[in-house]
Amino acid sequence: MFFDNWQGLWRVVLVGTAAYATLVIVLRMSGKRTLAKLNAFDLVVTVALGSTLATVLLTKDVALLEGMVAFALLALLQFLVAWSACRFRIVARFAKSDPRILLADGHILEDALREERVSPDEVKAAVRGAGVGDLSDIAAVVLETDGSLSVIARDRAGARTAWPQERGS
Template identity: 55%
Template sequence: MWFDAWGDLGRVVLVGSAAYAALVVVLRTTGKRTLVKLNAFDLVVTVALGSTLATILLSSDVSWAEGVTALVLLAVLQLVVSWVTTHTGRGRSVVTAHPTTLVRDGVVDHVALRGQRLTETELRQAVRASGTGGLDQVARVVLETDGTLSVITQQQLGDGSALEPGDR
């Protein structure tokens, strides 16, 4: 339970170092988008890369070559999905959610809140965390595609060009 053999530790060190180096090469080759968390799909890929690396490190049933193949496959699939989502509107709607406005001009949209399975307490917490003391100071609270809540105060609203077209 505490120690099996020196060979097992040596395998973790050698294969782990090689797998880590391979992951760095894969990430540098595929670009920043591979690890960015713009939506739930991106988060799943990031977690899957970490899980795959852990499996390579700890499972003697998985060879280094199989593990690196899995890492490359995940990165390539992420590239394909990101290409499809940036070049086709239909692909984007399948993979990514749309931002949802939860507060407009200080008024909470309870239907949207329920639809996103959030409570008013969580919404108010996000407003407070932004440094805003009252909903009357809030122009919009938007649930972003990555699950974060963006709080835009009346002072920060500007021309509203960063908002969705139907939300201005």
């Protein structure tokens, strides 16, 4: 159906504007982390916020105040997980993955690629994206916790204190 009535359209405009404003306020109050590159639990919150906004906009059975409480609850839960992950190792291990070296000193680590489900072509694309044409010029390619690939050129590797620790160490 293309059109039901004007009341439904006005409800979407009014509730949508209020819900959007509330979501922006909640996101600003919750800090930059909510809008940062996403790891698994940040992605869940982002998807849930979008789903909640859509539900508030399009479902007449959900009151605006219920949606506002849902936004605040999701932001609070995300804050609590992030806060706990900074203070408790067990929460950090549950909430976030560890960064992983996929290429070291010009050599692709096949076992790491297989375990992380990354192809050699993706590693090579990241190297090319960093403006480097030869793998031997690369000290490391790291799969970060947000899924991005960091490329460290050999001449920029330094003492390697920023490198992730091997698993189990």
